[in-house]
Amino acid sequence: MPVLDGHAADDVRAAAEALRRGALVAFPTETVYGLGARADDGAAVGAIFAAKGRPADHPLIVHVTDAVAAAHFAPAPGGAATQLMARFWPGPLTLIVPRRADIAAAAAGGQDSIGLRAPAHPVAQALLRAAAALGVPGVAAPSANRFGRVSPTTAAHVAQEFGPTLTVLDGGACPIGIESTIVDCTRDPPALLRPGQLGAAAIEAALGGVRLRVPDGASPRAPGTLASHYAPAARLRLFDDARSLAAAWQSLTPQQRRAVAVYSRLAPEPGGMRAFRPLPAGADEVAHELFAVLRAFDDAGAGQIWVEQPPAGPDWDGVNDRLHRAAAA
Numbered sequence: 001m002p003v004l005d006g007h008a009a010d011d012v013r014a015a016a017e018a019l020r021r022g023a024l025v026a027f028p029t030e031t032v033y034g035l036g037a038r039a040d041d042g043a044a045v046g047a048i049f050a051a052k053g054r055p056a057d058h059p060l061i062v063h064v065t066d067a068v069a070a071a072h073f074a075p076a077p078g079g080a081a082t083q084l085m086a087r088f089w090p091g092p093l094t095l096i097v098p099r100r101a102d103i104a105a106a107a108a109g110g111q112d113s114i115g116l117r118a119p120a121h122p123v124a125q126a127l128l129r130a131a132a133a134l135g136v137p138g139v140a141a142p143s144a145n146r147f148g149r150v151s152p153t154t155a156a157h158v159a160q161e162f163g164p165t166l167t168v169l170d171g172g173a174c175p176i177g178i179e180s181t182i183v184d185c186t187r188d189p190p191a192l193l194r195p196g197q198l199g200a201a202a203i204e205a206a207l208g209g210v211r212l213r214v215p216d217g218a219s220p221r222a223p224g225t226l227a228s229h230y231a232p233a234a235r236l237r238l239f240d241d242a243r244s245l246a247a248a249w250q251s252l253t254p255q256q257r258r259a260v261a262v263y264s265r266l267a268p269e270p271g272g273m274r275a276f277r278p279l280p281a282g283a284d285e286v287a288h289e290l291f292a293v294l295r296a297f298d299d300a301g302a303g304q305i306w307v308e309q310p311p312a313g314p315d316w317d318g319v320n321d322r323l324h325r326a327a328a329a
């Protein structure tokens with residue numbers, strides 16, 4: 001049953017049943033596709049680490065229907081986490097909270113905290129509800145890509161990563177397109193571990209004006225914060241502005257230009273490059289298409305990807321974070 005229809009009730013039930021049995025199921029969320037397994041089954045969770053090639057001490061996010069279901073894994077999440085769940089769940093926000101000691105140790109990578117998220121995507125919600133009805137308390141799911149690679153935002157991307165034998169619940173293209181914002185609520189004040197579409201300012205406002213901490217040495221390990229994460233196969237070069245991109249372009253031979261894919265507001269010339277995609281004006285539009293554009297450039301055989309740096313500013317934090325990591329790889 002490799003590709004299931006996320007909008008067909010029978011297929012959602014089949015996917016939930018597969019999760020119940022301990023099988024892996026990839027599913028859509030509003031951010032990116034996740035590679036899911038029941039969070040309370042150490043062997044099923046182990047299969048995620050094996051499939052991704054991810055080190056076993058890197059914790060996974062556990063997906064739940066809502067704050068009530070979250071209490072199963074974290075009965076005492078603390079005041080800040082409780083406020084953020086009430087304000088932003090379901091939604092693109094992952095909260096790191098103290099874990100109930102006797103549950104989901106493998107999913108948590110052995111840490112005494114756990115990352116929890118209630119996704120808003122209707123297909124994810126339907127799957128989590130159907131699985132819960134079968135006794136599955138939560139679904140551990142990292143992004144459905146091999147370790148260190150670009151996260152998938154369509155079912156086809158997932159199949160590209162893991163081949164046709166993995167069961168994928170297809171819910172179309174993910175609306176947001178970059179991974180959830182992660183806030184570590186085991187510390188006071190909480191720390192922003194990974195920026196996403198939901199911005200720091202909105203989180204700080206929901207907490208009554210508390211300033212979020214920037215991650216430091218005491219913050220938990222989060223591979224999503226490694227400099228080399230989220231990389232396409234081609235080398236990604238980030239230019240400060242269109243002028244510096246155009247200047248670098250002028251210095252290439254026509255043959256060198258044919259190896260370069262360009263993502264910028266204006267093409268440096270009408271043709272001559274491997275591929276060109278116009279950089280949209282809005283941060284949400286760029287986030288939505290970013291990973292698909294990087295994959296398309298890889299698929300087109302680009303040797304290099306040249307990107308014009310989008311504007312600075314809080315709306316762009318998530319996109320700029322992913323671009324800087326991809327450029328550092």
Ligand code: TXA
Nearest residue numbers: 031034059060113114115142143179180220222223224
């Ligand atoms: O949008 C998303 O968050 C997607 C969808 C599928 O929900 N998931 C995702 O998962 O991006 P993943 O595993 O690719 O990234 C999760 C990040 C990792 O950097 C992980 O280390 C961190 O969350 N994380 C999870 N649990 C943690 C914990 N207990 N302590 C610290 N970091 C944690």
Ligand code: MG
Nearest residue numbers: 142143151224
């Ligand atoms: Mg990931």
